[in-house]
Amino acid sequence: MGITLEQAQAAIKAAHQKALDMGVKMNIAVVDAGANLTAFARMDDAWLGSLDISIKKAKTARYFDMPTGEIGKLAQPGGPLYNIEHSNGGLISFPGGIPIMDSGNRVIGAIGVSGSTVEDDHAVAQAGVNAIQGQ
């Protein structure tokens, strides 16, 4: 559904290379249009707790077709989606998850990255997206 394994592995490879360039240790997950895990890589000695978070970020980004950080803005106390993280077996609503579009701007999957600051996580995820979207 949507993204192919070949595309997903290309995203993983690009994100992995970006993480090496930045000197950070990441968990990197790619899900397809059905929010099913398609490819995954855990860098040596990356945080144990980031494994689950990277997968949840990818799923969250596809569940709502927006970067996870955007959902987080809406999910603050008093916000319209407060505590949405309780749904779907647990969401992650801080940055590091980004939808992946095809050339027709249709969502074909998403990538989730976890292992450093949320800024680093997002930057590595974006590198994965760019490898597919050709930006």
Add this chain to the structure above:
Amino acid sequence: MGITLEQAQAAIKAAHQKALDMGVKMNIAVVDAGANLTAFARMDDAWLGSLDISIKKAKTARYFDMPTGEIGKLAQPGGPLYNIEHSNGGLISFPGGIPIMDSGNRVIGAIGVSGSTVEDDHAVAQAGVNAIQGQ
């Protein structure tokens, strides 16, 4: 812990190639010595239900350091480990999961494959193991 990402990706690549050669569509998971997912690939159009099974096979093989099919023999009705599958958040005890050893015969991780018959699943998993163990 144990297997490196480089080794895990080599196992995935070899298992993937074996699946292509056999004309089957597989989910392929590799866990490290701590039973943590290290690398994963889901071939296009592989069964959706096999995603979770492949990961559970890899974990099961590492949890008890034996091929999943061996556990299944002990877990039959009347057998000593009947219904062991209810532990650890769900085990899979039919073939397709195999521990991965280093040159010193120490378990460094495991591979789990699901998507076809259990014989096919096991054969593809073994191809992944062989890529690392150099057999």
Add this chain to the structure above:
Amino acid sequence: MGITLEQAQAAIKAAHQKALDMGVKMNIAVVDAGANLTAFARMDDAWLGSLDISIKKAKTARYFDMPTGEIGKLAQPGGPLYNIEHSNGGLISFPGGIPIMDSGNRVIGAIGVSGSTVEDDHAVAQAGVNAIQGQ
């Protein structure tokens, strides 16, 4: 509730010593009369998958106030408690869990052991029980 920490630690110590004598690597769990974990020890290099099983064995033995293997006899296909393992977040119904009684024959807790054959598991659990019941 029921067993004290002092008693639970005595049971763990005796079971641990028995396991050392037998040359096996065990996970050993003791729960109180409320089926709450009271003491636990995981021997170095014991099977990862046995951690959860040892705790589930102890809980199962206290849930029904009988050795886990007795429940297993009733839980076979066609038996009166077939698939009871689906309850309570997962039961384990093969040997290795034993209730612990006080001098008035009242159940004060239970011990669960996992890491070898079910016969070994049961023998190590019995050593833990004996340390408290003074047999």
Add this chain to the structure above:
Amino acid sequence: MGITLEQAQAAIKAAHQKALDMGVKMNIAVVDAGANLTAFARMDDAWLGSLDISIKKAKTARYFDMPTGEIGKLAQPGGPLYNIEHSNGGLISFPGGIPIMDSGNRVIGAIGVSGSTVEDDHAVAQAGVNAIQGQ
């Protein structure tokens, strides 16, 4: 993986003694480098709800290799890791969990304590850490 049972039991013993000195009733959990429970003790009449919290604190400290209270600072509303607690089957991000290092400053496990104020919990956990790190 990492911490030995002997070390874990030494940490439990020291933390238990500290709790007795302070007149508080604690649940004390030690996990290894793989975040697997290695030793546990529940003091008589300690809060029932603290059992799970103590284990989750130990796991959380190892998942991210930092004291749980540090994660909590980042997980406040508006913070970069807001609601991270929904990952990994439930995290605890207030004080009482501390990583345990070896002499080479490598994380070999973690301790989690729950049963009193978070300040007391942290103090008892620190006593457990000190017993191993020899401070």
